[in-house]
Amino acid sequence: MTETLTVRIWRGKAEGRFESYEVPARANQTVLDVVTEVQRSLEPALAYRFACRVGVCGSCAMTVNGRPRWTCRTHVRRLGGEGTLTLEPLRNLPHIKDLVSDLTPFFEKWHKAGGRFAGTAGRQDPPQRVDPQSASRLAASAAIECINCAVCYSACDVVAWDQDYLGPAALNRAWTLVNDARHGAREETLDRAFAAGGCASCHSQGNCTRHCPVELSPSQSIAGLKRSTLFGPPKVGEPG
Numbered sequence: 001m002t003e004t005l006t007v008r009i010w011r012g013k014a015e016g017r018f019e020s021y022e023v024p025a026r027a028n029q030t031v032l033d034v035v036t037e038v039q040r041s042l043e044p045a046l047a048y049r050f051a052c053r054v055g056v057c058g059s060c061a062m063t064v065n066g067r068p069r070w071t072c073r074t075h076v077r078r079l080g081g082e083g084t085l086t087l088e089p090l091r092n093l094p095h096i097k098d099l100v101s102d103l104t105p106f107f108e109k110w111h112k113a114g115g116r117f118a119g120t121a122g123r124q125d126p127p128q129r130v131d132p133q134s135a136s137r138l139a140a141s142a143a144i145e146c147i148n149c150a151v152c153y154s155a156c157d158v159v160a161w162d163q164d165y166l167g168p169a170a171l172n173r174a175w176t177l178v179n180d181a182r183h184g185a186r187e188e189t190l191d192r193a194f195a196a197g198g199c200a201s202c203h204s205q206g207n208c209t210r211h212c213p214v215e216l217s218p219s220q221s222i223a224g225l226k227r228s229t230l231f232g233p234p235k236v237g238e239p240g
């Protein structure tokens with residue numbers, strides 16, 4: 001590793017430019033460490049986002065050398081890049097400033113895909129039993145750990161050319177709900193996933209799955225939604 005790292009950082013909004021900074025190359029530094037060092041030592045006005053620093057919240061996601069990543073979980077030395085880093089905000093989203101993207105369209109699509117859980121039980125009802133080994137629960141569990149970081153959305157080339165496409169995270173969420181026996185709007189969620197801009201627009205090449213930092217497979221969830229258009233919705237509660 002070189003002793004100095006050159007960091008090219010996008011400054012501005014949609015209109016802007018890359019600016020270069022030099023920071024010391026340190027052992028075990030993450031990309032988020034580098035951004036923080038630039039902000040604290042060289043460019044106090046630099047805007048970026050983070051919260052947990054340990055790969056839990058997903059808020060530090062940016063485009064690093066052309067790929068969307070969680071910067072707190074990305075070690076510089078693993079990137080190669082000959083001592084140079086290029087950092088941009090997440091793609092496929094409006095830019096607020098510098099390294100900060102506006103996630104509003106991402107969350108709007110979450111709702112458009114019917115991603116809000118609709119409970120059917122009241123306060124006085126006993127907890128509903130769900131067989132953890134049923135096929136539907138296994139399908140939901142495989143997709144449930146999404147933390148809405150938008151990395152997959154940023155990696156999706158269909159979103160890039162069709163801003164109406166709901167995208168991998170929203171459809172992944174829809175798939176968990178149509179497999180959830182407690183969700184009171186399963187048919188509505190499926191209808192939304194089948195509508196224009198829904199699962200039929202996915203080309204199944206799997207960029208979303210390749211980039212998801214928690215190793216979910218939105219493309220597999222979307223394949224499940226597509227199968228449901230042919231064979232009907234999954235039967236919840238049947239043995240796996």
Ligand code: SF4
Binds near residue numbers: 145148172212215218
């Ligand atoms: S599916 Fe993965 S990459 Fe996409 S928003 Fe959820 S956690 Fe992030």
Ligand code: SF4
Binds near residue numbers: 157
């Ligand atoms: S598989 Fe579908 S959702 Fe995933 S990146 Fe490709 S088009 Fe987007």
Ligand code: FES
Binds near residue numbers: 052059060061072
């Ligand atoms: S800061 Fe929370 S995942 Fe990186």
